[in-house]
Amino acid sequence: MPVDPAAYRPEPHLQELGPEFADPVQAADFPQTILRFRNDRAAATVGLAGLTDEEWIAHFGRFRPLPDNLPVPLSQRYHGHQFRVYNPELGDGRGFTFAQLREAGTGRLLDLGTKGSGQTPWSRDGDGRLTLKGGVREVLATAMLEALGVPTSRSFSLVETGEALWRGDEPSPTRSSVLVRLSHSHIRFGSFQRHAFFDKADRIEALIGHVIAWYYPELHNAEDKAAALLAATTERSARLTARWMAAGFVHGVLNTDNMNITGESFDYGPYRFLPHNDPNFTAAYFDHAGLYSFGRQPESVFWNLQQLAACFTLVTGHDPLVEALNTFSGHYRRELTAAMLARLGLQSRSPDEDADLVNAAFRAIAAGGERLRWEPFFFDWFCKDEARALKGPRGDIYEGEGFAEFRRLLAPYAPERPERLAAGYFARAEPEELLYDEIEALWAPIAQGDDWSAFQAKLEAIEVARQAYGLSA
Known part of the structure; x- marks a missing residue:
């Protein structure tokens, strides 16, 4: 097998x-x-780019073990709150951890995990499969989020598997697939919840020790490891x-089993990117109460962290856990300011000035109403290119009263790495977006004529945007 001996670890x-x-x-x-x-x-980044397509399919379609890795796949056990209702009948119902390996450069421990790889002991009444459309949507989501600087799993492989699936939310029968994602841990908040449910303090301690050993080694000498891990996970979350909010991204299903302990976004079902600023915008058609709407995502993440903290009460006191949780709002405000400055391509000035500018930016986007889409705002004003913004297709909006405060506060700022504006991407009138109608349009030729050209072209265009923005997750 042609692994890269310098990178495959x-x-x-x-x-x-x-x-x-x-x-x-299996x-x-x-x-x-x-x-x-x-x-x-x-x-x-993990030493596997040298695989031929045949070898790739053998490992990521037939799941032949990788060298010196897990001899058999492992389906993880977990529970979780789904729309804040506790469900003790979860677990990896259509996926497993296939391999673990180190990332070149960062040294992070990564998982190769699956979605749609078949039934497991936790499938309940499910068939363990993934629709091809669901796989296509996840590939697009991860590419776009990475381009916008959001910590996300990366879609590693998508293989069509030749089965006819029946689904209530897609025209059926529909095609099947198996997705492999590269992720910085698949250990979820719900992984801890399962053992708390059974009142197994020893298993909570074992899982805390495992997470610290392999994902937070800097916490090895912490006196209260549970509180230290909660504090670190709170900061990462x-x-x-904040990165979701700056990207205008709505995850859609922020259940505790869909949040992992490293603060990386993963598992994209009914996600959406905002067409325009709307705090009540929801992604899931079944989210009738708007629990996971765009504007409520910080609240939802904090609630989930509280459920994780409740698990840790089996092994430590309440006070240090409350102290850890109470850091969330401060971290979130700082991270949102930093994320918005990064998306605007600006150097920081001072905490107060930065916060004022970011607040003004949100107000300005809102003032633009439905005429101003979310993503074009950041594209137009990237690296403080006011002349380009005012001459572009939304110039009349930016000349209006709703943008006066934003432009006034923006004036003293310096661009961060303004050489990025030389990229051909910024000579365009419109940025890359990934709105719902476009995803449907990209799927239609695949469904109707097995034509993948538009899908491939979109991924190439998103990659151009990623390189032009040069954002780091």
Whole structure:
């Protein structure tokens, strides 16, 4: 197997937790394995870009073990709150952890995890499969989020599997697929909730120790490891939430089993990107009460952190956990300011000035109403290119009274790395976006004629945007 010996660093650790945390499973035997997407840029960071397509399919369609890695896939056990209703019947119902390996450059421990790889002990009445449309949507989501500087899992592989699936929210029968994602841990808040549910303090301690050892080694000498881990996860979660908000992203299903302990976004179902500023905008058609609407995402993440803290009360006192939770709002405000400045391509001036500018930016976007889409605002004003913004298709909006305060506060700011404006991307009138109607339009030729050209072109265009913005998650 042509792995890159300098970059392929297998390091499986999940099995060390034992049978109370994950179950060995086998992937489904699919009737077909047609490679539809492979992420060679991500693969290069873990030493797997040299695989031929046949080898790729063998590992990520048939799930032949990678060298010196997990000998069998492991389906993780967890519980969770779903729309704030506790569900003890969860777990990896259509996925598993396939491999763990170190990332070149950062040294982070990453998982290769699946979605749609077949039934597991936690499938309940599900078929363990993923629709091809669901896989396409997740590939697009992760590409766009990465381009906008959001900490996200990366879609690693998408293989069509040749089965006819029946779904209530898609025209059926519909095509099937298996997705592989590269993620900085698949251990969820709900992983702790399962063991708290059974009142197993020893398992909570074991899981805390595992997470600190492999994801937060800087906490190794902490006197109160549970409180230290909660504080670190709170900070990471605040950062993630701020990045979502700056990107105008609505996750849609912020259940406790959809949040991981490293503060990385993953598992994209009914997500949406904002068409324009609307705090009540929801992504999931079944979110009738707007629980996970755009404007309520910080509240939802904090609520989820509270549920994680409740698990830790089995192993430490309340006061240090409350202290850790109370850092969320401060972290969130700082991270939102930093994320907005990054999206606008500006150097920081002072905490007060930065906060004033960011607040003015939100008010200005709101003043633009439905005429001003979310993403074009950041594109037009990137690196303080006022002349480009005023000459562009939204110049009349920016000349209006609703933008006067924003422009006044923007005046003393200096652009961050203004050389980025030389990219051809910024000579365009419109930025790359990923709104709902476009996703449907990208899917239509695949569904109707197996034409993947528009999908491939969109991924290439998003990559151009990622390079032009040069944002780091």
